[in-house]
Amino acid sequence: MELRLKHLVIIGTGLIGGSLALALRKADAVKRVTGVGRSAANLETARKRGIIDASSQDIADAVSDADMVVLAVPMGAYAGVLEAMADTLPEGVVVTDAGSTKCSAIAAVKASRVDEHRFVPAHPIAGTEASGAEAAFAELFQDRLCILTPDDETDRGALARVEAMWQQAGAQLMQMSAVEHDEVLAAVSHLPHLAAFALVNTVRHAGEAGRHDPFCFAAGGFRDFTRIASSSPEMWRDIALNNRHALLDQIRAFQAELSRLEAAIAGSDSEQLLAEFKAAKAARDAWLAEYGGDA
Numbered sequence: 001m002e003l004r005l006k007h008l009v010i011i012g013t014g015l016i017g018g019s020l021a022l023a024l025r026k027a028d029a030v031k032r033v034t035g036v037g038r039s040a041a042n043l044e045t046a047r048k049r050g051i052i053d054a055s056s057q058d059i060a061d062a063v064s065d066a067d068m069v070v071l072a073v074p075m076g077a078y079a080g081v082l083e084a085m086a087d088t089l090p091e092g093v094v095v096t097d098a099g100s101t102k103c104s105a106i107a108a109v110k111a112s113r114v115d116e117h118r119f120v121p122a123h124p125i126a127g128t129e130a131s132g133a134e135a136a137f138a139e140l141f142q143d144r145l146c147i148l149t150p151d152d153e154t155d156r157g158a159l160a161r162v163e164a165m166w167q168q169a170g171a172q173l174m175q176m177s178a179v180e181h182d183e184v185l186a187a188v189s190h191l192p193h194l195a196a197f198a199l200v201n202t203v204r205h206a207g208e209a210g211r212h213d214p215f216c217f218a219a220g221g222f223r224d225f226t227r228i229a230s231s232s233p234e235m236w237r238d239i240a241l242n243n244r245h246a247l248l249d250q251i252r253a254f255q256a257e258l259s260r261l262e263a264a265i266a267g268s269d270s271e272q273l274l275a276e277f278k279a280a281k282a283a284r285d286a287w288l289a290e291y292g293g294d295a
Ligand code: NAD
Pocket: 011, 012, 013, 014, 015, 016, 017, 036, 037, 038, 039, 042, 072, 073, 074, 075, 077, 080, 081, 098, 099, 100, 101, 123, 124, 125, 126, 127, 128, 129, 130, 131, 132, 133, 232, 235, 239
């Protein structure tokens, strides 16, 4: 479906919302973009960079003549944003999102006065550790997966428009249930972020206790493992709390893996250690070979 949006309203004009606007502009798939956000300085950056045509800090006013509204705010902001737009959303407008946890996004819409049938939940599997409009770039979604989690109640016309929008932004589409999405993303995205935050804090505490600053000796391995610990703390707090059950399962699974390694090291079980490391290396090498390191 060839799509040309008349008025796209992006609520949360940061890395994801800004990159989507830039990609759609580049594809000539949108006529006018309004960016909504909390920070006047960030919106001014977005305007200067040509991401948006106009900005607003008034959600109700901004959405009143939209034909597509995209929520690209942290998960914890959904309830307030949905409430603010409920009275002025035009009939037939499509509402979608880019949030990292889908069950909570759907629950927030169901608890709001926004029509759940016209809400199409989406999650582009692309990002960086940087935040804000300054970090946005048009190629972010190029050839990357975007997972849609509609259900039987989702309006098919709204779904087709959201699919066309992400395709024009360069993404490859995939559908699954919100529950499946949250389980799989807990494993491959949410747990790694938690592990990176925890690892940096472990080293930080070691530094407080020891004579040397351990960060002074940290090199490539530490940099690779911890890159994502530079991500937005607010966003990751919200993701952790909004995918609590699936993430707790993954934390327990990770603790069990660490305990197995701990027991092997404590028992000088070289065979067990080697087997664990070989299995992990084989799985990672296969991932790189099959997917090039990307989903
Ligand atoms: P970001 O911090 O770059 O942008 C979020 C923007 O939302 C900011 O400009 C902030 O000022 C604004 N905002 C926050 N609360 C608001 C509110 N109540 N009303 C209006 N604006 C508000 O974050 P991002 O990386 O663009 O993430 C946006 C969403 O996309 C999040 O839900 C995140 O989980 C999801 N996501 C992020 C990534 C990633 O790697 N960064 C990838 C896929 C999906």
